[in-house]
Amino acid sequence: MKSFKFMNNDEIELTCSQMLDQYFSSIGASNKVLPSVDIDSFVLNYLHCTVVYEAIAAKSNCLGFVSDGVTKIRIYRNGRKRDVVYDRDTIVLDKYLTTPGNESKRRFVLGHEAGHVITSRIYGNQAAYHNHAFDAEANFNQQLLTDEFSIYEIQADRISACLLMPKHIVLKYLETYLNTHKVTRYENYGISKYDQAMLLRIANEMKVSITALMIRLKELNLIEVRPLSFQAESKEVFPYEPQEI
Numbered sequence: 001m002k003s004f005k006f007m008n009n010d011e012i013e014l015t016c017s018q019m020l021d022q023y024f025s026s027i028g029a030s031n032k033v034l035p036s037v038d039i040d041s042f043v044l045n046y047l048h049c050t051v052v053y054e055a056i057a058a059k060s061n062c063l064g065f066v067s068d069g070v071t072k073i074r075i076y077r078n079g080r081k082r083d084v085v086y087d088r089d090t091i092v093l094d095k096y097l098t099t100p101g102n103e104s105k106r107r108f109v110l111g112h113e114a115g116h117v118i119t120s121r122i123y124g125n126q127a128a129y130h131n132h133a134f135d136a137e138a139n140f141n142q143q144l145l146t147d148e149f150s151i152y153e154i155q156a157d158r159i160s161a162c163l164l165m166p167k168h169i170v171l172k173y174l175e176t177y178l179n180t181h182k183v184t185r186y187e188n189y190g191i192s193k194y195d196q197a198m199l200l201r202i203a204n205e206m207k208v209s210i211t212a213l214m215i216r217l218k219e220l221n222l223i224e225v226r227p228l229s230f231q232a233e234s235k236e237v238f239p240y241e242p243q244e245i
Contacts, residue, residue, distance in 0.1 A: 006155050007119065009219070015118070016162035019046065033172045036207045037164055039107050043114050049089045051110065056094045057081050063105075064113045065092040066120075089117055104209045111160030116152070118159060158219075164208055165216045173202040174222065182224040183217055189228050 007015065020037070023046040024030045043049050055076035056062050065073050069088030074081055086092060091113045097106035174181055177198040185191050191199070203213040217223050 006151055007122075009158065012155070012158050012162055013167070015122075016159060017166065019118070020163065020166055022046070033169055035205050037166065037169070039111050039114070039164060042163065043091065043110060047089075047114060047117055049091050049114070049117055050087065051091045051093065052086070053093050053095045053098060054084075055096075056092065063094045063097060064109045066090070066113050066116045067092065091117070104203075104207055104212070107164060107207055108160050108209070108212060111163045112153075112156045114163065115156030115159030119152070119155060161212065161216050161219065165206060165213065167220055169206070170202075170216065170220065170222065173206070177202060182222050185223050185225050186228045187225050 020042075021030065023042050024032070024034075026046070027041070040051070043051060054073075056065065057074040057076050067073070067086035067088060067090045070085065072083040072085050073092060074083050075092075076082075091110065093106065093109060093113070096102065097109060171181055174183065178195060183191065183195060183199065199213060200210055203210045206213065208216075214223075
């Protein structure tokens with residue numbers, strides 16, 4: 001297997017946490033738990049990256065691009081294809097992401113592209129990155145996990161999740177809405193309707209998809225699996241039938 005330069009999960013968590021601490025401090029919010037991370041402000045004011053929206057004309061389903069200052073990206077303008085070179089670290093997002101109902105996806109893709117900028121600055125391996133709809137909801141097989149392109153894409157997804165859903169904010173939401181620090185999932189059954197409703201509310205307030213939130217909870221080891229009998233034995237108040245998310 002080839003040797004790639006990439007951060008492990010603990011390094012990603014630490015790096016993103018430190019960056020967000022610096023960003024929050026710069027906007028006077030260092031001691032506050034914000035309802036959601038303003039990823040647009042973080043990218044513009046902390047990473048100092050320009051973000052532009054274009055109709056990307058890539059053959060595959062490309063939603064985002066980070067420029068290395070040399071590589072051309074093909075876009076549609078005024079009904080014609082054009083090859084454009086943007087300044088280094090310019091983030092290009094597809095206009096499709098600005099359409100109604102796509103805000104959580106737009107934010108995640110922007111965080112993903114920011115992830116490429118961050119890793120490139122750390123390792124000095126700046127290259128033009130195309131986001132081919134890799135996102136937190138993707139399923140990864142062994143071949144993908146040993147492919148250089150996929151490794152960088154998975155890493156960028158993890159960074160996006162860390163930026164949009166910092167652990168301290170996730171924990172605060174769980175404490176506020178579920179009065180707990182872990183979500184209960186009943187073995188071979190699922191999550192209660194009440195907890196589902198609260199998790200959906202949390203996802204909406206954090207401006208992320210429910211799928212991205214559930215994956216983030218799993219990454220942070222904040223899902224506790226219990227046998228279904230636990231509810232009866234412990235006499236927990238459980239007024240709703242458990243359902244799968």
